[in-house]
Amino acid sequence: MSFVTRVQKTFSELEYTGKKKQTRRDRFLADLEQLVPWAQVEAQVAPFYSDTTGKRGRPAIGLSRMLRMYVVQQCFGLSDEGTEDAVYDSQAIRGFIGIDLGRESAPDATTLLRFRRLLETHQLTRVLFETINQHLASRGLLLKEGTIVDATLIAAPPSVKNREGKRDPEMHQAKKGNQWHFGMKAHVGVDATSGLVHSVVGTAANVADVTQV
Numbered sequence: 001m002s003f004v005t006r007v008q009k010t011f012s013e014l015e016y017t018g019k020k021k022q023t024r025r026d027r028f029l030a031d032l033e034q035l036v037p038w039a040q041v042e043a044q045v046a047p048f049y050s051d052t053t054g055k056r057g058r059p060a061i062g063l064s065r066m067l068r069m070y071v072v073q074q075c076f077g078l079s080d081e082g083t084e085d086a087v088y089d090s091q092a093i094r095g096f097i098g099i100d101l102g103r104e105s106a107p108d109a110t111t112l113l114r115f116r117r118l119l120e121t122h123q124l125t126r127v128l129f130e131t132i133n134q135h136l137a138s139r140g141l142l143l144k145e146g147t148i149v150d151a152t153l154i155a156a157p158p159s160v161k162n163r164e165g166k167r168d169p170e171m172h173q174a175k176k177g178n179q180w181h182f183g184m185k186a187h188v189g190v191d192a193t194s195g196l197v198h199s200v201v202g203t204a205a206n207v208a209d210v211t212q213v
Contacts (some may be wrong), residue, residue: 029096033072035078037135041067043129048122049115061107066115069107073116074176077152080109080116153205156183172204181205 022030042063049063072093073083086093087106099106099178119125156171173182189199 012152023092025090025092028075032075033096033137035139036071036132038064038067041113042137043130044127044131045119045124048118048124057155061111062098065099066107066112067096069112069120071094072113074110080112084109099141152186152188152203153181154184154186155181170204172206 001174020212045067045081047062049066065164069083072078072086073080076083076086078086084106086090087097087099088101094101094106097106119128153174153176156168167182170184174185175181183205185203187201188197190197
């Protein structure tokens with residue numbers, strides 16, 4: 001008699017799978033899974049990631065999971081800590097990333113921070129962004145006619161208690177409503193029809209949105 005090893009689903013996973021209604025988040029993540037060229041994206045990051053896993057006593061996390069966790073963070077505009085919380089709060093996000101809390105813990109905020117810094121250090125964020133957009137455009141899924149431009153403030157530490165004794169010269173302060181913010185601004189171009197992001201430009205926080213349109 002032969003036995004086939006099978007990983008059983010937890011009760012929460014079975015309950016979630018059996019629900020009748022799909023949420024917008026479910027549909028969005030399902031579309032994202034199908035549209036992103038994961039193998040191509042992973043191949044671009046793998047040469048830089050292979051030497052960074054498992055250091056400093058932290059267990060190695062698969063590149064596929066870290067990329068999906070990073071994509072979730074960018075799509076939902078979450079902080080590192082917020083992304084970690086979202087993984088624990090949302091079965092849809094856990095399913096997308098490939099995490100079963102019954103057998104393992106989710107990558108923490110520090111692990112995600114180190115992964116983001118890896119991408120930034122090797123200038124891979126733009127490479128990934130352009131790869132995904134080119135793939136979507138090749139399938140006729142990215143429309144360039146009719147663009148909505150929005151801006152998001154990205155906070156930076158305003159303290160001058162550092163070696164240079166001054167703030168980051170690339171950052172600036174800007175007023176939104178009645179509150180001042182110090183940092184950068186991400187100007188995001190979104191296709192008006194599909195809602196897909198096709199361009200991102202980073203500037204100091206005081207740069208007017210209209211100058212980037």
